[in-house]
Each structure stands twice: as structure tokens, then as C-alpha cells.
Amino acid sequence: MLNSQGVDTISSIISPEGSLEVLSQHEVNRLHRTSKSGLHDLLRRCALAVLNCGNPTDDSLEILETYKDFDIEVLQQDRGIRLKITNAPAEAFVDGRMIRGIREHLSAVIRDIVYVYNEIQHHKRFDLSTAEGTTNAVFHILRKAGTLKPGRDPSLVVCWGGHSISREEYEYTKDVGYHLGLRDLDICTGCGPGAMKGPMKGANVAHAKQRRRDGRYLGVSEPGIIAAEAPNPIVNELVVMPDIEKRLEAFVRLGHGIVVFPGGVGTAEEILYLLGILLHPDNHEMQLPLIFTGPKSSEEYFHRIDEFLVYTLGEKVRKHYTIITGDPTQVARLMRKGIDEVTDFRRTHQDAFYYNWRLTIARDFQSTFEPTHAAMEALALHRNQPTHELAANLRRAFSGIVAGNVKEQGIRAIDKYGPFKLTAEPELMRRLDVLLSSFVVQGRMKLAGQDYVPCYILN
Known part of the structure; x- marks a missing residue:
């Protein structure tokens, strides 16, 4: 009807x-x-x-x-x-x-x-105002959903990337997923289209070739995102976290390695979240392989990301990630090697394979950020603060832009009050403008074919 x-x-x-x-x-x-x-x-x-x-x-x-x-x-x-x-x-x-x-x-x-x-x-037993209470809550949500698999060796590769990517980039994500799957690795993504679907699709074919009947295609979402990025049909495990911060924590607690494909502000938010955590002094020994990858045509994209990260977080940030373009096989080999090292590390330290309790996550990365116009304008976007605090504030800025682009509440706020205003020190603002403008030019803000009207103004 x-x-x-x-x-x-x-x-x-x-x-x-x-x-x-x-x-x-x-x-x-x-x-x-x-x-x-x-x-x-x-x-x-x-x-x-x-x-x-x-x-x-x-x-x-x-x-x-x-x-x-x-x-x-x-x-x-x-x-x-x-x-x-x-x-x-x-x-x-x-x-x-x-x-x-x-x-x-x-x-x-x-x-x-x-x-x-x-x-x-x-429920009184979960104190969400503390780091320990929040991490415990994330654990219980994941356990309730059945996503914690204590009987399996580390194999879960978290794949981040944009929902609005080119056909060439999408095919590349499938190729990477295929080579990961051939090496008995499972896939976890944000569960939507584009770079969230491609790796699952590729791994699904590889698992069939290897006769691997228990392949995992885990999707992790949250209410604001799932309304814009519905789970793709390959997802065979779905968990909906209560907000974006707990969703991000679920990714890094569950994952044994992370691959980042080209994307837009949502992907930049995820990158800043992870690197801000890895730069924390308590995590200096943490084993978590991180690879940025895409086809050769995406080299400029990763150059822009790398340039922005080094300026904002310092040269030391480069030790936490490897950039590989145009070589899906090498990505899979390096990730397999990295996850084997994760397995050895956790076995040596008697850590759980299924949940990374050892990882320290500062409250700045756990506290729920509501992207109102006042909150966006008040963000401290300057380098005169500890690196992890700047990373947390940049993550919030990108999260607000995601909300203005695709989330119902953010779209309604933009319609009513106009674009979000972001204020930063001059050079940081210039570099932020270059990065965001490159996302717009490359069509990474909205799905292909949709005209993009910025939901933000840089002051």
C-alpha cells in the first residue's frame, strides 16, 4: 500500500x-x-x-x-x-x-x-561519570550482544572509512577485505555502505574459498549514525552503542588491528580518537597495528591527513601508523603479522583476547559531546594544550560536522540556527580549512550525486 x-x-x-x-x-x-x-x-x-x-x-x-x-x-x-x-x-x-x-x-x-x-x-552499578564505569558499561553492552568471543584467537580487523567514496576506492576496500579474509581475519566496521561494506564483501568471498564457516562481519553503530547509515546486508553481528563515544571505545576495545580507508570528517574523527589515545603515556607499549590505505589515486588524500596530523599532534604521531597505497596484499600481510604480535603480547601479559582492558582512555575521549552551536563555538582549537586534549577537541569538532551532515538532530539545528561556527588559532584554522575543503572537493561529505552545503563556518 x-x-x-x-x-x-x-x-x-x-x-x-x-x-x-x-x-x-x-x-x-x-x-x-x-x-x-x-x-x-x-x-x-x-x-x-x-x-x-x-x-x-x-x-x-x-x-x-x-x-x-x-x-x-x-x-x-x-x-x-x-x-x-x-x-x-x-x-x-x-x-x-x-x-x-x-x-x-x-x-x-x-x-x-x-x-x-x-x-x-x-542502573546504579554503572557510574558513567568515571572512566572505569564507562569502560565497564561498554563491556556489558558488548557481552549482552554476544560480540565477545573468549574461545577465539585475535582476528578482528576494524575497518574505518567513508560511506561516500569513489567506485575505485570501494573496489580497493573489497580487495583488502579479500586478502584479509584469506589470512583468516574477521572484519568489524561501522556497518554502513562504502568503506564499511567493501571489506566485509571481500572477506566474505575469501572465507568461502577457505571454507571458513564462522567468519565474523561485526557492525558497531549508534542511534544517530544508524539512522543515516543502515547496516549493510553482510553484517551478521550487529551492536548499537548508546552514543558515538561508546561506539568508538567499542571499536578499540574489540579490535586487534585497524585499517583506515579514505573517508571524510567521520573518518578523521575516528583517526583523531585513536591517535589521541595511543599518544597517552600509559599506552606507549600498546600493540595495535594501524594502517592507512587506499588505491594509488588516494595518495593525495593520505598526504593531507598525514600533514594535518603531524602539524596538530607532532612528528611522533607517525610512529603509530603506516601508509600503504595500491597494494592490498601488503596491507593484509602486515596486518596478519601485527595481529600475531598482538596475540603474543596479550598472552605474555595474560590479557584477554576479546576485550582490551589494558588500553587507557582518558575521560576527554569518553565524555559524551552534544554538538550544539554553543558547544561547537566553545571548542579549544589551539596547540597551547596537551596533545591528547587537542586531539580530543578536534575529534569533537569533526563529530559535530558529522552531526550537521547526516544526523537528524544536527540537521534540524543547522536548519534552525544556521551553520556551526568553529574558532581556532590562525594557522590551525588554515590547515583545518584546507583539509575540510579537500573533503568537499573530493565528494566525501555526502553520498555521490548529492550537492553539499557546508554545515560549518570557520572563524
Whole structure:
């Protein structure tokens, strides 16, 4: 049937898949109450994003406007729950039945949002104002989602990169994923399109060739991002963290190595987050291989990133990453070698393989940043401060631009109050302008074919 916007939709009642099948009566009651509470709007937005995964857009506000009539309700039954879906995107169904992978992702979204709301944010045992409490909360969310695998040797490669990349860059991410997969390595990404999908696709083929039947394609998202970057269909494990900071911490606690492909401000945010942590004195012995890579045509992109990092964080930052262009095989070989060294390091120090407890993460990188106009303008963007603090503030600046580009709340704030204003010392501002302008020219701010209007002004 057509909704009020003239878009084909389907209404249905479905059972959960992959999560929530076995519940106590108390859990059923709690889920039912939550679906009727103030949390309903968050559930609705995230569920719609998952169901809309076949449509190429990264504008969460546009999705909500297109499906104004969409709704989801948790129905209470003696044997568990069922999900009542009203006016959902028709692409999520085949002959009236919801696609199984989408049903799995939808169940995971509900599981994580409800668990965080009931057990983390409103539970006294988690003090989210402390570093220890936050790290413990991240651990419990990941454990609840089943992402911690204590019986496996280190193998998880986190792949970061843009959702808006060229076809050549996308094919390269698949090639890297393929060579990683041939070496028995698994893939973790932000779960969306572009550089988040390509490595999974390549690794999936390699795992099939190696007859590896337990390959992991782990997607880690958060409510604001998932609404703009729905999980790609290869993701077989999905976890939704409560905010961007806990999402980033999940990546670095779970991952045994990290590969960064070309991207935009979101990728720059991830790079600054990781390097700011690795530059902390407590982490000087930390084993975590980090490779920046792309096709030969991406050399200019990585030159700009490298130049900006050295100016802002110092020459010492280069010891933490290797840049390789045009050689997927070398990337995979180096990553395999690095993860073998991670395995030896953790075995020697009797550390867990599945969660990096040893990594020190300063509170500046854990504290939730709300990108309001006032908060963006107040950011301290100057070099007269400790390196890790500058990295944290630059990370926040890029996070705010991501919000203004693709997140519903950020888009609405820009529409109402105009672009975010960023203020920095002159030379840093010039270099920031060069970097951001290069992202715009290269089409890395929005999905291909979409005109980009900057959501920021540099003062």
C-alpha cells in the first residue's frame, strides 16, 4: 500500500530473529512498557533506518519525512514478544515476508536500545561519570550482544572509512577485505555502505574459498549514525552503542588491528580518537597495528591527513601508523603479522583476547559531546594544550560536522540556527580549512550525486 507520501509500504506482525527469542516474563513486560514510553521515538527512528537499508541516502531527516506514517510496537505474548510493524518500507519484504537478515538487525536494535536504557543508563552499578564505569558499561553492552568471543584467537580487523567514496576506492576496500579474509581475519566496521561494506564483501568471498564457516562481519553503530547509515546486508553481528563515544571505545576495545580507508570528517574523527589515545603515556607499549590505505589515486588524500596530523599532534604521531597505497596484499600481510604480535603480547601479559582492558582512555575521549552551536563555538582549537586534549577537541569538532551532515538532530539545528561556527588559532584554522575543503572537493561529505552545503563556518 502507498503511505501519505506516495511511497510503497507494508504492515506486518513478525517474530524476533537472532535476539529476544527467549525472554523471561519480566523482560517481556519491560520491553512492552518501553515501547510505550519516551523511548519509543528512538526505537522508531532506528527501526525505520534498518528497514530502509535498500535506499541510498544518508539524510536521516529525509527518511523520517518520507515515512511519517511508520510505527513499531512491541506486542506482549505469553511465549515472548512479537513486533507490530506499520507502513514499513516495502523493500524490507519479499512476497510479504520480512527479509531474514533485516529481521535479525531489527531485533538487535531493539535488544541494545532497551538494554542500555534499562540496565546501563538507569542502573546504579554503572557510574558513567568515571572512566572505569564507562569502560565497564561498554563491556556489558558488548557481552549482552554476544560480540565477545573468549574461545577465539585475535582476528578482528576494524575497518574505518567513508560511506561516500569513489567506485575505485570501494573496489580497493573489497580487495583488502579479500586478502584479509584469506589470512583468516574477521572484519568489524561501522556497518554502513562504502568503506564499511567493501571489506566485509571481500572477506566474505575469501572465507568461502577457505571454507571458513564462522567468519565474523561485526557492525558497531549508534542511534544517530544508524539512522543515516543502515547496516549493510553482510553484517551478521550487529551492536548499537548508546552514543558515538561508546561506539568508538567499542571499536578499540574489540579490535586487534585497524585499517583506515579514505573517508571524510567521520573518518578523521575516528583517526583523531585513536591517535589521541595511543599518544597517552600509559599506552606507549600498546600493540595495535594501524594502517592507512587506499588505491594509488588516494595518495593525495593520505598526504593531507598525514600533514594535518603531524602539524596538530607532532612528528611522533607517525610512529603509530603506516601508509600503504595500491597494494592490498601488503596491507593484509602486515596486518596478519601485527595481529600475531598482538596475540603474543596479550598472552605474555595474560590479557584477554576479546576485550582490551589494558588500553587507557582518558575521560576527554569518553565524555559524551552534544554538538550544539554553543558547544561547537566553545571548542579549544589551539596547540597551547596537551596533545591528547587537542586531539580530543578536534575529534569533537569533526563529530559535530558529522552531526550537521547526516544526523537528524544536527540537521534540524543547522536548519534552525544556521551553520556551526568553529574558532581556532590562525594557522590551525588554515590547515583545518584546507583539509575540510579537500573533503568537499573530493565528494566525501555526502553520498555521490548529492550537492553539499557546508554545515560549518570557520572563524
